[in-house]
Amino acid sequence: MTMSLSAELWPDVQPETARRLMLAGVESFAERGYHATTTRDIAGAAGMSPAALYVHFPSKAALLFAISRSGHEQTLSLVRSVMARTDDPAERIRRIVEDFVAWHARRHRVARVVQYELHALPDEEYQVVAGLRREIEHIVRDVITAGAATGVFTVGDPRTAARAVLSLGVDVARWYTERSRKSPKALGEEYGELVLRMLGTDPA
Amino acid sequence: MTMSLSAELWPDVQPETARRLMLAGVESFAERGYHATTTRDIAGAAGMSPAALYVHFPSKAALLFAISRSGHEQTLSLVRSVMARTDDPAERIRRIVEDFVAWHARRHRVARVVQYELHALPDEEYQVVAGLRREIEHIVRDVITAGAATGVFTVGDPRTAARAVLSLGVDVARWYTERSRKSPKALGEEYGELVLRMLGTDPA
Numbered sequence: 001m002t003m004s005l006s007a008e009l010w011p012d013v014q015p016e017t018a019r020r021l022m023l024a025g026v027e028s029f030a031e032r033g034y035h036a037t038t039t040r041d042i043a044g045a046a047g048m049s050p051a052a053l054y055v056h057f058p059s060k061a062a063l064l065f066a067i068s069r070s071g072h073e074q075t076l077s078l079v080r081s082v083m084a085r086t087d088d089p090a091e092r093i094r095r096i097v098e099d100f101v102a103w104h105a106r107r108h109r110v111a112r113v114v115q116y117e118l119h120a121l122p123d124e125e126y127q128v129v130a131g132l133r134r135e136i137e138h139i140v141r142d143v144i145t146a147g148a149a150t151g152v153f154t155v156g157d158p159r160t161a162a163r164a165v166l167s168l169g170v171d172v173a174r175w176y177t178e179r180s181r182k183s184p185k186a187l188g189e190e191y192g193e194l195v196l197r198m199l200g201t202d203p204a
Numbered sequence: 205m206t207m208s209l210s211a212e213l214w215p216d217v218q219p220e221t222a223r224r225l226m227l228a229g230v231e232s233f234a235e236r237g238y239h240a241t242t243t244r245d246i247a248g249a250a251g252m253s254p255a256a257l258y259v260h261f262p263s264k265a266a267l268l269f270a271i272s273r274s275g276h277e278q279t280l281s282l283v284r285s286v287m288a289r290t291d292d293p294a295e296r297i298r299r300i301v302e303d304f305v306a307w308h309a310r311r312h313r314v315a316r317v318v319q320y321e322l323h324a325l326p327d328e329e330y331q332v333v334a335g336l337r338r339e340i341e342h343i344v345r346d347v348i349t350a351g352a353a354t355g356v357f358t359v360g361d362p363r364t365a366a367r368a369v370l371s372l373g374v375d376v377a378r379w380y381t382e383r384s385r386k387s388p389k390a391l392g393e394e395y396g397e398l399v400l401r402m403l404g405t406d407p408a
Contacts, residue, residue, distance in 0.1 A: 033237030116320060116378070154401075160386070160394050167375040168368055174320070174375075175367070182364070190364050197358075198402035 009110055010070055018056040018066075020046045025063045029113050034064060034120045064117060065125040071114030072132035075103055079139055089147030090201050096140065097165060097195045098188035104172040105184035111173035140165055144199065154200030165195050213314055214274055222260040222270075224250045229267045233317050238268060238324045268321060269329040275318030276336035279307055283343055293351030294405055297369070300344065301399045302392035304373040308380065309388035315377035344369055348403060358404030369399050 006019035013019045024046035028037040039060050043053040057063040082095040104111045121129060141162035147153035155161040168191055182190070196203040210223035217223045228250035232241040243264050247257040261267040286299040308315045325333060345366035351357035359365040372395055386394070400407040 032239045035236045036239030156394055156397065160391070161398065163379070164372055164395065164398050167372055167379070170378070171371040171375040175371070187364070190360055191368065193360065194365065194368050194402050197404055198398050200401055 009107065013066070013070065017046075017048070017052070021048070021053055021056055021063060022067050022070075025060075025067055026110050026113050029064070029117060030109055034060075034113075034117045039063075061120070061122050061125065064113070065121060065129075067110065068114050068118065068121060068125075068129050069132070071107075071110060072129055072136075075100060076132050076136050078103060079136055083139060083143075089143050089150070089152050090196060090199075092143045093140075093147070093165070093199065094192040094196055094203070096143070097169065097192040098185075100166070100169040100188075101172055101191045102184040102188035104169050105176040105180070105187050108173045108176040111170075115170050115173050137162055137166060147199065147201070152201055161199060164198065168195065213311065217270070217274065221250075221252070221256070225252070225257055225260055225267060226271050226274075229264075229271055230314050230317050233268070233321060234313055238264075238317075238321045243267075265324070265326050265329065268317070269325060269333075271314065272318050272322065272325060272329075272333050273336070275311075275314055276333055276340075279304060280336050280340050282307060283340055287343060287347075293347050293354070293356050294400060296347045297344075297351070297403065298396040298400055298407070300347070301369065301373065301396045302389075304370070304392075305376055305395045306388040306392035308373050308376040309384070309391050312377045312380040315374075319374050319377050341366055341370065351403065351405070356405055365403060368402065372399065 004016070004019075006013075006016070006023040010019045010022060013022065021042060024042045025037075028041050028045055031037075032041075037060070039053055040050050042060070042063065043050045046053070053063075057066065078099040079096050082092055082099060086092055086095065104115075118126065118129060141158050144153055144155060144158040144161050144165075148155050148158060153161075172187070172191075176184075176187075180187075193203040208220070208223075210220070210227040214223045214226060217226065225246060228246045229241075232245050232249055235241075236245075241264070243257050244254050246264070246267065247254045250257070257267075261270065282303040283300050286296055286303060290296055290299070308319075322330065322333060345362050348357055348359060348362040348365050348369075352359050352362060357365075376391070376395075380388075380391075384391075397407040
């Protein structure tokens with residue numbers, strides 16, 4: 001039995017109809033942008049009536065928020081999971097980059113909505129997502145600061161370095177396509193080495 | 205006499221009315237996205253009638269193309285200018301990154317349209333812009349390959365390294381705002397050092 005794409009993307013979202021609408025939202029936003037997409041477009045792409053959409057999401061903004069929050073929770077969760085697995089700053093950074101980059105490559109369509117439609121969120125929802133982003137950034141910055149303190153890393157400003165590390169991963173969503181020659185995993189590993197060098201440590 | 209913002213952004217575009225429309229286009233696209241913006245919105249933002257817009261740009265796509273092509277020509281030109289000034293691979297990369305990053309920070313609103321609305325271009329116009337992008341990427345890749353050949357750089361795959369170097373600059377357009385604490389120039393210098401380290405060479 002193969003899992004549906006929407007179940008793979010949003011394993012925590014129930015029921016399947018809600019996931020199907022989120023997938024239709026990602027596709028519609030990717031094609032025409034958030035502002036030019038109507039709830040009617042999204043419902044149509046999911047093979048539903050607009051009324052059926054409102055059962056699950058009270059508005060287009062609520063649907064965007066569900067996609068955005070879930071994407072940020074997923075990336076925060078993979079960062080946290082690396083933190084739980086190892087204490088070594090270089091290993092932490094390497095694995096965070098591997099997983100973060102691979103996520104943005106594998107889910108580049110979802111990731112584009114997650115990363116580039118942020119400012120379309122209503123203020124309250126934006127603040128929730130901004131909080132998740134800050135948490136990811138703080139973890140990465142703290143690992144870099146810890147590595148710099150023990151001399152493993154050589155960096156000027158840990159805040160700028162953390163921004164650059166995450167930037168590399170985020171931008172993968174912009175350019176990665178199904179036709180890219182490297183697999184998400186291989187790209188993540190290569191970026192992990194580039195980032196360790198960037199932080200002044202030998203990846204070997 | 206202070207130069208107008210549009211003259212600073214597009215010194216090669218004449219007359220001033222065309223530049224004013226490009227600026228109104230950037231602002232409208234930034235606010236609502238390309239697809240949700242009409243030529244009427246843009247003309248209105250520039251204080252003109254839709255008919256006056258069509259004197260300069262036959263369509264919304266033509267206006268997007270003018271903004272996109274100009275942005276790519278400007279970044280290609282700063283890359284070429286660095287190439288003309290020095291032969292040393294490390295110096296070339298450092299200065300390319302400094303200028304490319306500073307451009308994306310200083311002009312982040314224009315740069316967002318340039319980098320993120322690419323796929324809204326009609327095919328023929330897209331090909332022109334894609335050609336300019338390829339040229340920038342090839343120059344950076346060739347410098348990295350040359351540096352790796354003489355042992356100045358240590359990189360796995362020059363293509364991936366070039367992609368990562370440019371990625372760092374492009375992504376600045378996404379997150380940089382007027383409120384960012386670092387000036388475009390200071391950010392460019394810091395990224396120049398991060399990139400040299402990433403390529404396995406000591407920036408000092």
